[in-house]
Amino acid sequence: MTKVKNILLINPPIRIHDKPRHIPHGIAIIANILRKKISNIDLCFLDWNANRYSEEKVSSIIAEKNWDIVLTGGLIPVYGRVIRIAEMVKSFHPKAKIIAGGSAAMSVSSLLLSNSKVDIVCTGEGEITSVELIQSLIEDPYADLSKISGIAYKDKNDEIIYTDQRPLIKDLDKESDLPAYDLLPMNIYLKNQIIGFGRDVDFISSRGCPFHCTFCYQPWGRKFRGHSVDFICEAILKLKKEYGVQFISFQDDEFMADRNRVYEFCERRNQLFPDIRWSCTGRVNLISEEIIKNMRSSGCCSISYGFESGSPRMLKAMQKAVTIEQMEKAVALNRQYGLPIPVSFILGMPGENQESCRETVDFCIKNNLHLESLMFATPYPGTQLFEYAVESGRIKLNDLHEFVIKLGDARDFLINLTDSFTDKELQEKSISMKKEVRAHYKPLSVHEIEQKIKDLYGELAEEYCKLSIEDKEHRAKHGAIDLF
Ligand code: B12
Numbered sequence: 266m267t268k269v270k271n272i273l274l275i276n277p278p279i280r281i282h283d284k285p286r287h288i289p290h291g292i293a294i295i296a297n298i299l300r301k302k303i304s305n306i307d308l309c310f311l312d313w314n315a316n317r318y319s320e321e322k323v324s325s326i327i328a329e330k331n332w333d334i335v336l337t338g339g340l341i342p343v344y345g346r347v348i349r350i351a352e353m354v355k356s357f358h359p360k361a362k363i364i365a366g367g368s369a370a371m372s373v374s375s376l377l378l379s380n381s382k383v384d385i386v387c388t389g390e391g392e393i394t395s396v397e398l399i400q401s402l403i404e405d406p407y408a409d410l411s412k413i414s415g416i417a418y419k420d421k422n423d424e425i426i427y428t429d430q431r432p433l434i435k436d437l438d439k440e441s442d443l444p445a446y447d448l449l450p451m452n453i454y455l456k457n458q459i460i461g462f463g464r465d466v467d468f469i470s471s472r473g474c475p476f477h478c479t480f481c482y483q484p485w486g487r488k489f490r491g492h493s494v495d496f497i498c499e500a501i502l503k504l505k506k507e508y509g510v511q512f513i514s515f516q517d518d519e520f521m522a523d524r525n526r527v528y529e530f531c532e533r534r535n536q537l538f539p540d541i542r543w544s545c546t547g548r549v550n551l552i553s554e555e556i557i558k559n560m561r562s563s564g565c566c567s568i569s570y571g572f573e574s575g576s577p578r579m580l581k582a583m584q585k586a587v588t589i590e591q592m593e594k595a596v597a598l599n600r601q602y603g604l605p606i607p608v609s610f611i612l613g614m615p616g617e618n619q620e621s622c623r624e625t626v627d628f629c630i631k632n633n634l635h636l637e638s639l640m641f642a643t644p645y646p647g648t649q650l651f652e653y654a655v656e657s658g659r660i661k662l663n664d665l666h667e668f669v670i671k672l673g674d675a676r677d678f679l680i681n682l683t684d685s686f687t688d689k690e691l692q693e694k695s696i697s698m699k700k701e702v703r704a705h706y707k708p709l710s711v712h713e714i715e716q717k718i719k720d721l722y723g724e725l726a727e728e729y730c731k732l733s734i735e736d737k738e739h740r741a742k743h744g745a746i747d748l749f
């Protein structure tokens with residue numbers, strides 16, 4: 266019998282200016298799968314993000330046990346933290362193997378391997394790869410990894426080796442799993458709502474998106490793969506029973522890509538858990554009166570849209586594949602069915618100029634929308650926009666590590682992709698556009714907002730009054746709860 270191996274999974278902190286709100290789906294799914302599929306392991310999940318520990322505390326947890334394998338990763342803004350975690354681990358346990366995954370690892374795999382003490386990167390979906398990899402490392406820490414698909418690693422000579430790409434999972438229900446909720450500090454997540462009120466949790470019910478927006482990273486390709494409605498409903502029933510969940514915020518790239526699945530979910534929600542309310546991501550070309558009516562009458566409280574621009578020219582340049590007419594129709598339908606209108610915009614895509622900014626401002630004023638969630642165009646690695654930034658010499662590959670370390674929230678200005686504005690002008694433009702739109706925005710009265718919130722949220726509406734200023738600010742940026 267092989268010796269028990271100590272495995273530590275670390276979820277690094279993200280968005281530390283806000284409360285921890287989002288379940289770390291990727292690494293928590295991996296945790297669940299590893300403990301089910303591999304025997305002889307002692308697995309510990311350190312949620313640095315949820316607990317907001319100091320680095321000293323994390324370092325002492327790393328030091329206290331002889332970890333054999335450490336897994337970490339997440340979205341690209343945790344790239345720097347992954348590097349730091351690898352340093353801390355190796356300083357106490359030089360022989361421990363460090364495996365990283367998520368977009369912080371797969372969208373910049375060779376960069377991460379070259380600039381850190383990370384040993385192995387998971388270059389795609391982690392469910393099968395992590396099991397094969399860890400089984401192999403348990404048998405022999407110095408095993409030949411070249412036969413394991415879906416990884417990149419440093420060999421004995423520090424050369425980076427890429428193995429075959431692992432094919433995408435065909436059936437998410439069978440081959441993936443739920444996050445290991447019981448290993449996470451669920452109460453922290455449940456009290457820091459995302460979109461809803463009460464005990465609100467996020468859920469990712471699909472992978473992949475059929476569209477081609479140039480600023481978006483699509484590691485799972487253009488084919489939409491959804492969990493079945495059975496899987497989703499079982500998960501919600503579990504979350505309700507075990508954690509008293511009252512609201513589900515679907516954070517899929519594009520929850521509505523498969524309309525039949527949406528209709529089926531609405532029907533099943535009404536049968537199985539009519540008290541659960543929910544929100545999701547949408548797209549204006551997928552919206553119709555019929556679907557929105559259905560969603561509204563089955564507890565949907567918010568559909569968020571990435572509008573990005575009020576300029577048809579910019580929409581085309583971003584390959585958004587939507588029209589201004591479709592955007593206006595979606596706004597009107599959301600209003601007609603009493604739903605708030607959380608929309609986001611992007612400033613500073615290549616080709617942005619005074620005229621396109623004017624069109625965005627005019628579009629907001631005409632449709633009485635706010636512009637508070639205006640982001641700066643940011644070329645995240647793996648996107649077409651990133652390729653453009655490299656080709657146009659705005660990002661130098663020699664300086665890539667310094668650039669990636671700085672990536673964070675797209676609300677903060679990082680790089681200028683336009684030819685029409687200087688950096689300073691672009692940042693001032695963002696302020697002046699928001700200011701102009703704010704001056705024209707006609708909010709509903711407090712009474713009208715309260716009434717709409719009651720209509721949408723029923724008994725959960727009482728929670729609205731209890732929101733802290735911080736939570737209200739979060740809503741203003743992401744949930745647009747009082748913008749109807
Ligand atoms: C929910 C979400 C968030 C949440 C955070 C979630 C969290 N707890 O970390 C919030 C809202 C905070 C967020 C913020 C941002 N996000 Co975001 N987000 C997502 C979203 C929609 C889902 C992520 C998710 O849980 N997916 C489901 C899980 C199962 O997939 P996964 O994490 O990739 O995990 C799989 C593999 O990667 C791997 N894996 C993951 N971790 C690990 C670890 C190990 C050890 C191993 C072996 C494997 C492994 O196995 C998993 C199962 O196959 C994705 C879109 C997407 N398609 O993933 C964007 C996405 C990750 N976000 C993205 C971006 C750009 C951002 C922002 C920077 C955007 C912004 N406007 O500012 C901000 C970051 C803000 C900041 N200050 O850091 C990009 C990343 C681009 C890139 N090149 O890295 C994505 C891909 C969106 C997109 N399509 O462009 N985001």
Ligand code: SF4
Pocket residue numbers: 474475476477478481482483518519548571
């Ligand atoms: S921005 Fe949305 S619609 Fe566009 S490709 Fe990304 S997930 Fe799909």
